[in-house]
Amino acid sequence: MDAAVVAENVTKRYGDTVAVDDVSVSVPAGTVFGLIGPNGAGKTSLVRCLTGTTAYDGDVSLLGSAPEQVERARIGLLPQSFSPPERLTVRELFGYYANLYDEAREVDSVVSEVGLEDAADTWYEELSGGQQRRACVGITLVNDPDVLFLDEPTTGIDPTGRRDLWTLIEQLAAEGTTVFLTSHSMDEVERLADQVAMLADGRMIAEGTPSALVAEHGGDSRLVVRTEANADPLADAGFRVEASAGRLTLHGVDATRIDDAVDALAAAGIDYESFTWTQPTLEDVYLELTGRSFRGEGVTAAATEQESTAPGDAGTAEVER
Numbered sequence: 503m504d505a506a507v508v509a510e511n512v513t514k515r516y517g518d519t520v521a522v523d524d525v526s527v528s529v530p531a532g533t534v535f536g537l538i539g540p541n542g543a544g545k546t547s548l549v550r551c552l553t554g555t556t557a558y559d560g561d562v563s564l565l566g567s568a569p570e571q572v573e574r575a576r577i578g579l580l581p582q583s584f585s586p587p588e589r590l591t592v593r594e595l596f597g598y599y600a601n602l603y604d605e606a607r608e609v610d611s612v613v614s615e616v617g618l619e620d621a622a623d624t625w626y627e628e629l630s631g632g633q634q635r636r637a638c639v640g641i642t643l644v645n646d647p648d649v650l651f652l653d654e655p656t657t658g659i660d661p662t663g664r665r666d667l668w669t670l671i672e673q674l675a676a677e678g679t680t681v682f683l684t685s686h687s688m689d690e691v692e693r694l695a696d697q698v699a700m701l702a703d704g705r706m707i708a709e710g711t712p713s714a715l716v717a718e719h720g721g722d723s724r725l726v727v728r729t730e731a732n733a734d735p736l737a738d739a740g741f742r743v744e745a746s747a748g749r750l751t752l753h754g755v756d757a758t759r760i761d762d763a764v765d766a767l768a769a770a771g772i773d774y775e776s777f778t779w780t781q782p783t784l785e786d787v788y789l790e791l792t793g794r795s796f797r798g799e800g801v802t803a804a805a806t807e808q809e810s811t812a813p814g815d816a817g818t819a820e821v822e823r
């Protein structure tokens with residue numbers, strides 16, 4: 503598969519600040535690439551390098567050319583903060599932006615692609631946060647781009663809006679658009695991205711599929727049992743057990759073995775208050791690789807308003823006795 507976006511040893515400096523530090527990425531055409539990192543990690547700066555909207559050191563190839571030379575109509579870019587004219591309706595907005603191109607899509611087909619048929623004649627300022635963001639994505643689609651850069655598209659919108667936007671991004675990807683998505687929501691990239699890259703302090707600390715990163719760096723699934731009991735009976739039953747004050751941690755217990763572990767607790771006559779089952783997520787990968795908790799890294803409140811329906815959030819389940 504051809505690469506739609508390639509960066510080789512890209513560095514971006516603002517004065518003494520190294521915002522992007524020797525980063526290389528390759529995004530196959532027709533895939534979703536998720537760039538994840540806390541505030542200030544360098545995500546927006548990298549997007550600006552890849553889209554040719556800022557100067558940089560290193561090499562970038564976008565659709566086979568230097569980014570500044572790519573026909574603008576082939577690129578869609580939704581910047582992190584983008585405020586279209588508020589007193590235009592969705593339909594007028596799309597028409598306004600479509601007029602900037604020699605060839606553009608039918609406005610109504612974009613309206614329906616982003617699911618805003620019912621709000622097509624509503625002013626932008628009267629849309630909900632999620633609808634506004636979908637309208638912004640729609641603006642990037644009027645020129646039918648081959649590559650779409652979405653810089654934190656769901657920051658600041660409510661859970662329903664996030665889910666709607668995720669569905670839209672999945673549809674775009676299924677239709678063959680290459681999507682380069684930045685986010686500081688682990689569950690977002692875990693759900694959407696074929697490949698994930700993690701940035702910390704401008705440096706790329708890991709890249710791969712979400713499942714490969716979790717398998718390599720995330721640690722194992724485990725059941726933490728709150729009990730004063732001794733570990734020996736569970737070790738005798740074949741579990742890898744670690745005892746610490748007031749708890750036993752059973753390592754390597756995946757979802758299919760929770761029942762076995764609970765049965766083993768009963769069989770051993772172990773009295774416990776509760777247990778918590780945890781499976782590793784990209785957050786554990788970040789912790790393992792940086793020694794820092796992702797959520798403690800200046801992640802905004804909006805990014806932490808997550809639901810428990812996404813795979814990444816399914817990481818923990820607590821059961822009281």
Ligand SMILES: Nc1ncnc2c1ncn2[C@@H]1O[C@H](COP(=O)(O)OP(=O)(O)OP(=O)(O)O)[C@@H](O)[C@H]1O
Binds near residue numbers: 520521582
């Ligand atoms: N125009 C600029 N001038 C000077 N420094 C900048 C500029 N833009 C970004 N920076 C600095 O570069 C670093 C990376 O910022 P950048 O906005 O790329 O990170 P980010 O990961 O997109 O952050 P966020 O999630 O908060 O948007 C930060 O230290 C930031 O202060």
